[in-house]
Amino acid sequence: MTPTELLHRARPLAPEKFQDPVVTAKGETRATVALTGLNTLWVNTGTLCNITCVNCYIESSPRNDRLVYLTAAEVAERLDEAAQLGAPLREVGFTGGEPFLNRDLPAMLRDVLGRGLQAMVLTNAMKPMRNHAAAILALAAEFGAALTLRVSLDHHEAAAHDAERGEGSFAQALDGLVWLARNGVTTHVAGRAGFGDAGEATMRAGYRRLFEQHGIPIDVDDPIALMLFPEMDATADVPEITTACWRILGKSPDAMMCASSRMLVKRRGAEKPALVACTLLPYDPQFELGATLAEASKAVALNHPHCATFCVLGGGACSR
Template structure:
């Protein structure tokens, strides 16, 4: 199963997001320094059990542009984080669908045994349920340090299924209900774009759904229920300059790349690589090296996602 490695998306204005040092207008581009590696993300592979209409990473049952990473490869990065004294507290697993990687449970066991917290992003469908027994054992041993974040794009089946395929909502709700019955720490990720700008109404809709199904998620909590902005790189967005920090009254330390990195394993590569964040797994300019130490250099905000999702959207993948 193969798929081409995707090229970085291009904004509508072709002059934008070209030079990592300056914007199309000649202003100094904003950069973000790593203040401390607190969250390490692991992309377990781009293969997924479903194909969504607007997956930013284009995961599918055939896209293996990012191959399955092994537990041993992840352990090496955890060892390095300890050796360099990184203030690591959390390891997040994303995909694709992480539970398709047979090493995921071993990775989680390793992370939790080191006293770290673990976060898994999943659609909570059959691949997750195939690991039910192992997950229950991890949950009993680690409790609140293991969080399962379930992707539920909308609180109504029709909208969710429009994105993820007919019947997807029902299958995800079955997995979500199973997690709730067994006392897992659950978070939910939705799509802000479905709310047409009315976040309060979206959260009220999720709250009603959670009550009806006994899901212990506080829909008013922006961490427990994350409503992510859309990431359409074909929509023109402004570039972020150094002056934007004061104009927007925003600190660069609030962005993901100030405290996180992601490990990926490219198809055919001998070893994994470290990239700037979860949103930019393919672009070569955001590949920062083969080790955590090499990846500690500053990141230039030279992509539409940097502006739309992180700076202007105010979103972050971590807790």
């Protein structure tokens, strides 16, 4: 059974699972992932979003400000620390919410790109992005392919995308995607794997037709340029990952997202930002690792359904 088939057949989560960071419900040693080197720093610019999706893992909406806007100065402080530590940092990714709602985003991007790092923004390509059109074009002209915008387009058909993100959202996202393509901005797309009963090959073929029709130069066979993410449901009963799973599944802990990345967040009411293990778990306190990159270098116990669903079984990854 493939990971996608497993997820679609999953039962409600057994309450005894994912309780102890050291051992599983069966008493087996839980898998952990050590930080092998900080290659990617994620920045959650804030959880506010211009739309409310049906199944948003971070519950972003026009009202959710559990993670407040980070400032360019706060991001710069962690970038300075990464340089001082000699971290092998090569990329900074910006996620939300909708990152373009944060007015400091252009300044953050210029800082990142000016340091010789790559920058990627996860966006729904709707009005907030277009409000920063001049800044995007200026950055793309100056830094070229070092800047990538990854557009969320859940499906290649409007009805399926709109069912998740709201009526008319597909047309607006596609318009933004076409605008980026026509202006030569390096663009990727993120969709959803196993949408309904469609297989990956069928999904990629559908995206190919859409992109060809609108002159969007994205290679749908490139799993980075078109990422199809597994669905995530923290209430679904998925296997806990033990140390034996690496051998059984033929996978390495070094390939997991938390082996090479951390995410910077700022909680509402907090005096300063904090670092968490990954983009998928911004609220769970057991995955908050400290205020500095040095503090956040500790190993991560895979004590959450998303660890199994997205990373180990689903093969998902957020960076390029």
